[in-house]
Amino acid sequence: MIERILSGRPPEPRLPKGTVDAQMHMYLPGFPALAGGPPLPADPLPDAGAYRHVMGWLGIDRVIITQGNAHQKDNANTLACLVDMGDVARAVVVIDDTTSDADMQRLSAAGAVGARIMDLPGGAVGLDALEAVDARTQAADWMIAVQFDGNRILDHLPRLERIQSRWVFDHHGKFLAGVDPDGPEIRAFLKLIDRGNVWFKFAGVYESSREGWPYADVAAVSRRIAEHAPERIIWGTNWPHNMIRKTEDYPDDARLAELVLDWLADDRARHLALVENPEHLFRLPTFAA
Secondary structure, three states, X not given: OOOOOOOOXXXXXXXXXXXXEEEEOOOOOOOOOOOOOOOOOOOOOOOXXXXXXXXXXXXXXXXXXXXXXXXXXXXXXXXXXXXXXXXXXXEEEOOOOOOOHHHHHHHHHHOXXXXXEEOOOOOOXXXXXXXXXXXXXXXXXXXXXXXXXXXXXXXXXXXXXXXXXXXXXXXXXXXXXXXXXXXXXXXXXXXXXXXXXEEEEEOOHHHOOOXXXXXXXXXXXXXXXXXXXXXXXXXXXXXXXOOOOOHHHOOOHHHHHHHHHOOOOOHHHHXXXXXHHHHHHHOOOOOOO
């Protein structure tokens, strides 16, 4: 059992109307973890009811549900979560070279807007499938969420340059060994951003920081990228923080949002990251208050 914080003082400044949580996971009963992935998060299952409390607390209006690694290539849980959440939700699912045109149409009709590449332990589809996934997402006008050890970005650069779909570099780049904000890895990524189809996601900062709160190492890199291209930043809560297994370690989402969003230069940059940029990346309709 774990006690998750679901309410409290909202973030200051308040999140703008139309805010999109671009990275979170959700789990419903009846969908067990599958071989190859991590276990389900600690009980109680973080479901739609719990997440709606978080939305109300933080001021989130829309959400992108990302397929959890526990369910590997079976998107059934994510699709069920879309039904529970209704029109405020879209999803990033898992596909590969065996996904048929009919499957893609079915997923799109259900609310899928993207595919996930997770080239780290427990991921269902890694970089070996990048070109096949890119072909499918480009045809469907989906995006790709790409996650790997960012310290290896120079090794992967030729393939990343060939991606035709819109894509986002996940989880602050996941530079697990640390990185110089002015080093070759970041310079290479800024050139990728300048190609026009690449975004950078603020989410899960604690997963790659080598220093802990207030995550100054990740902050330095994220500020550098946000200053270069504020029109290419998106943000996600990473709720329910699946790597956190104990109540005493569970983060306060409002305080975490305040910290991370303060790495953006001003209110205009915040509005871009929280509203306009995810609308562009995920092809969401313009928010009408």
